[in-house]
Amino acid sequence: NNPQLPVAIQLAIFLNHAVHYGNVISPEDVGQWAGVSVGSVINCSNHVMIALLDQHDTFICFPTPDSKDAKHAQQFVESRSCPEWRNGIFAIDGSAINLYEKPGHYGESFYDRKSNYSLNC
Structure with missing residues (x-):
């Protein structure tokens, strides 16, 4: 109380x-x-x-396909990567997302050079 x-x-x-x-x-x-x-x-x-x-x-939402933000993102992705990815929602920049613990399946394949278990995006 x-x-x-x-x-x-x-x-x-x-x-x-x-x-x-x-x-x-x-x-x-x-x-x-x-x-x-x-x-x-x-x-x-x-x-x-x-x-x-x-x-x-x-605060978290996906832009509508015809919005100004979506058009800007499409242009950016097309200029920095292959044109086929321009309609994607998420960016791919090579960042590593750390995992809480070692995955149960193929866990060693998620181990990176910084001694973390992570996913590469």
Whole structure:
């Protein structure tokens, strides 16, 4: 029956927890860093994630095919890569997206030069 922590503190706890994914940091470590209990770390993380996901549809959307943004993206993709990809939605730039853990199937094939399991886009 305690009041919630201020939003700025909840966000700081969430960001500290989120930036150290995997087994790098535990909720206990974040709690010690922030001076709060493990339950508060979990609650803060949940509250911030709910707030972010609540805004998902407001800020994340695909452009309509006839929009100015879509036309600009098509021109950019066509100028930088093969013309066949101009109608795609997602860009391909060679970035690596880190995976949370080693995939179960063919896991070693996802291991990169930076010692991470990742997908190359």
